[in-house]
Amino acid sequence: MASYLETEVSHLGRGVAVQRGDGKFVQPSFIPPSLLRFDSSHGVPELVRYPERLSEEAFYHVAYPLMYLSRRLEERMFELFQKGYVKGTVTISIGNEGTTVGMSMPLRPGRDVVSLLHRDFAAHLILGSTPYQLACQYMGNAESPTHAREGNVHHGDASMRRFPMISHLGKMLSLVVGGTWAARRHGEEIFGLAVIGDGGSSTGEFHEALNIASVHKTPVPFLVENNHYSFSTPTSMQYNCRHLADRATGYGISGRTIDGTDAWTVYSAVCDTMDAMRDEPAPAILECMSIRLHGHAAYDKAEYISKEQMQRWRQDDPLPKTRRKLQEISGLSEQDIVELESVVEQEVRQAVAKALTVARPEPKKYRWSVYANSPPVTTKPVKVARAKNGDAVNLALDYILTNNPRAFLAGLDIGQYGSAFKTCKGLIDRHGPSRVIDMPLCESGLVGFALGASQVGAQPIFEFQFADFSTEAVSQLGLNAATWYFRSGRPAPMLLRLPCGGGLTMGAFHSGEFEGLWTRFPGLKLLYPATPQETFEALLAGFYDRNPCLVLEHKLLYWSKSGPIEFDGNVANVWRPRRYTKGSEVTVVAFGAMVHEAISAAASSRRSVEVWNPFVLHPMDVAPIVESVKKTGRLLVIQECGATGGLGHTVISKVVCRCHDALKCPPELVAAPDVPVPFAPELESHCRPNKDKIIVGIERMF
Numbered sequence: 001m002a003s004y005l006e007t008e009v010s011h012l013g014r015g016v017a018v019q020r021g022d023g024k025f026v027q028p029s030f031i032p033p034s035l036l037r038f039d040s041s042h043g044v045p046e047l048v049r050y051p052e053r054l055s056e057e058a059f060y061h062v063a064y065p066l067m068y069l070s071r072r073l074e075e076r077m078f079e080l081f082q083k084g085y086v087k088g089t090v091t092i093s094i095g096n097e098g099t100t101v102g103m104s105m106p107l108r109p110g111r112d113v114v115s116l117l118h119r120d121f122a123a124h125l126i127l128g129s130t131p132y133q134l135a136c137q138y139m140g141n142a143e144s145p146t147h148a149r150e151g152n153v154h155h156g157d158a159s160m161r162r163f164p165m166i167s168h169l170g171k172m173l174s175l176v177v178g179g180t181w182a183a184r185r186h187g188e189e190i191f192g193l194a195v196i197g198d199g200g201s202s203t204g205e206f207h208e209a210l211n212i213a214s215v216h217k218t219p220v221p222f223l224v225e226n227n228h229y230s231f232s233t234p235t236s237m238q239y240n241c242r243h244l245a246d247r248a249t250g251y252g253i254s255g256r257t258i259d260g261t262d263a264w265t266v267y268s269a270v271c272d273t274m275d276a277m278r279d280e281p282a283p284a285i286l287e288c289m290s291i292r293l294h295g296h297a298a299y300d301k302a303e304y305i306s307k308e309q310m311q312r313w314r315q316d317d318p319l320p321k322t323r324r325k326l327q328e329i330s331g332l333s334e335q336d337i338v339e340l341e342s343v344v345e346q347e348v349r350q351a352v353a354k355a356l357t358v359a360r361p362e363p364k365k366y367r368w369s370v371y372a373n374s375p376p377v378t379t380k381p382v383k384v385a386r387a388k389n390g391d392a393v394n395l396a397l398d399y400i401l402t403n404n405p406r407a408f409l410a411g412l413d414i415g416q417y418g419s420a421f422k423t424c425k426g427l428i429d430r431h432g433p434s435r436v437i438d439m440p441l442c443e444s445g446l447v448g449f450a451l452g453a454s455q456v457g458a459q460p461i462f463e464f465q466f467a468d469f470s471t472e473a474v475s476q477l478g479l480n481a482a483t484w485y486f487r488s489g490r491p492a493p494m495l496l497r498l499p500c501g502g503g504l505t506m507g508a509f510h511s512g513e514f515e516g517l518w519t520r521f522p523g524l525k526l527l528y529p530a531t532p533q534e535t536f537e538a539l540l541a542g543f544y545d546r547n548p549c550l551v552l553e554h555k556l557l558y559w560s561k562s563g564p565i566e567f568d569g570n571v572a573n574v575w576r577p578r579r580y581t582k583g584s585e586v587t588v589v590a591f592g593a594m595v596h597e598a599i600s601a602a603a604s605s606r607r608s609v610e611v612w613n614p615f616v617l618h619p620m621d622v623a624p625i626v627e628s629v630k631k632t633g634r635l636l637v638i639q640e641c642g643a644t645g646g647l648g649h650t651v652i653s654k655v656v657c658r659c660h661d662a663l664k665c666p667p668e669l670v671a672a673p674d675v676p677v678p679f680a681p682e683l684e685s686h687c688r689p690n691k692d693k694i695i696v697g698i699e700r701m702f
């Protein structure tokens with residue numbers, strides 16, 4: 001069953017339809033009917049879109065009223081901000097309409113994959129938002145398309161492939177690449193549109209996304225809205241090449257710099273670029289020289305821009321330019337155009353008036369789940385007499401790829417080489433290079449790529465070569481993927497594998513665990529298996545779940561531990577803590593490789609020890625562990641990472657809050673010291689908890 005949020009958001013994305021008072025969507029009266037088509041796949045009126053092209057005259061008939069609509073509505077939003085009805089701030093797109101109208105008119109809502117920016121107000125109108133929805137979004141009211149969970153510009157409609165942006169500039173580009181790539185892989189002849197500013201073009205992700213798109217021949221125009229400033233920073237302080245489009249050479253693709261104040265030029269260039277991409281799929285850079293006729297946002301008076309400069313820009317204002325052109329090309333009289341404008345004004349008035357009557361959001365009505373519901377999955381049972389942990393990874397991935405045609409495995413050196421720890425060996429031979437894919441070295445871009453792919457029905461699995469490199473993707477995974485469902489109402493299913501942990505003489509940058517870091521981000525799920533059975537189960541559970549799931553795989557266990565695998569096919573049953581020994585005097589909770597140290601300690605200890613592994617680290621269910629502590633009266637937690645910021649303290653506080661009275665002594669944590677993992681084996685093993693240290697810990701409690 002679709003969740004509350006999913007059904008609520010699914011009504012979005014109606015092309016250029018306008019919502020009437022009764023909730024029905026109708027084609028706006030200001031666009032000549034001959035320029036609209038009925039799109040049966042989405043049941044809404046649609047503009048003539050690519051591969052059809054509007055003639056120049058027809059283009060101006062559509063572009064001008066849309067541009068005017070955008071300008072007037074945005075001006076109203078600014079006024080309402082000043083009066084306190086619009087929350088947050090307003091990043092004004094006035095001056096950028098030539099670019100944003102031109103670039104979005106060819107695109108097909110619900111097919112082409114798009115992510116828009118904070119100066120693309122008009123494009124939202126052209127690609128799916130109604131004026132009423134935009135007004136509600138800006139007001140953050142009860143009818144806001146993001147349920148008032150997100151602010152003014154952070155919206156879109158993921159179900160229609162218009163991905164809602166996060167603040168972190170650059171981070172949406174790789175999603176467009178992943179979504180476009182995956183949809184084309186499923187046989188759809190579609191394109192992407194990745195929009196970025198001159199400032200955002202300096203981010204690492206700009207490079208990562210372009211490079212992935214180029215290597216994987218993904219037809220995405222990277223449209224740079226170059227408005228000469230990033231907030232107050234002029235482009236002379238931003239980059240040192242002549243044109244940003246010149247960077248295309250470095251990616252082996254084409255690049256063009258055009259006049260972004262001329263909507264027809266932008267429209268034609270986007271259509272030409274799509275034509276070229278249809279014949280030879282590849283990304284391209286399209287740099288649109290645009291302008292910003294206000295400050296960066298409502299609070300910025302733009303005093304750093306000279307009067308003369310602003311004067312020059314005003315002469316280039318795309319709105320009067322487009323108006324003149326419409327008059328010239330169509331022969332419409334001044335009176336005709338004024339009438340057209342008054343129809344648009346009417347739309348704006350109605351939308352704003354209606355939005356102003358909407359109630360403020362009511363916190364008590366909100367369901368705050370950050371997780372999408374995952375329907376119970378029963379899949380084929382598996383029985384293997386004996387396997388090592390690394391074999392269990394291989395078996396699980398093979399199982400997933402065999403039974404799920406839309407699953408693909410991506411990562412570094414996972415193809416012919418079989419991944420750094422050989423857990424993917426042979427998968428490329430069995431499933432082919434289009435499903436087991438060696439990727440460029442760019443973890444953040446790759447997580448974005450996987451997130452984008454997840455939105456068009458693909459089922460991505462991504463291997464970080466080492467868990468340590470997952471820190472490269474903190475924003476992409478922790479802020480973008482993790483919050484996706486909360487913001488957009490759309491699940492973001494993806495499995496992320498993190499080979500982690502020390503004991504292999506790999507030093508500070510190849511031995512980390514990071515479970516504490518990742519639980520800080522609401523929306524992620526974490527599993528940490530310790531046996532081949534658990535490894536197999538964790539990977540399947542993470543794959544079939546509809547949320548981003550991280551599976552920590554301890555590297556030391558890959559080829560040192562073996563055991564049977566017997567999986568009955570019931571995936572829901574996987575999500576529970578695991579017990580290894582029964583005992584009556586002390587409960588020991590351990591994670592990852594520490595589970596095996598704890599089991600050895602239990603076997604050698606003179607005390608009766610019950611060893612538990614929470615297994616699902618987030619969201620963690622400690623109920624069975626609480627029951628154990630009620631019985632034993634003692635709690636000792638073992639973690640391999642440093643004491644601060646691991647999950648040991650979380651376990652202790654969760655358990656103690658629930659059974660304080662049962663404790664015979666204070667709980668204890670055995671952890672590494674808070675230092676980077678040292679390199680030399682003598683130093684590393686001095687730091688790592690082990691069986692002996694656990695026995696000492698146990699004895700301290702008696």
Ligand SMILES: Cc1ncc(C[n+]2csc(CCOP(=O)(O)OP(=O)(O)O)c2C)c(N)n1
Binds near residue numbers: 169203225296
């Ligand atoms: C990674 C990141 N750093 C800082 C910011 C804060 N910030 C928001 S918009 C902006 C300016 C962006 O300039 P540009 O990319 O040229 O787009 P423009 O606002 O000019 O359209 C900055 C610095 C951010 N959103 N993301």
Ligand SMILES: [Mg+2]
Binds near residue numbers: 225227
């Ligand atoms: Mg800029």
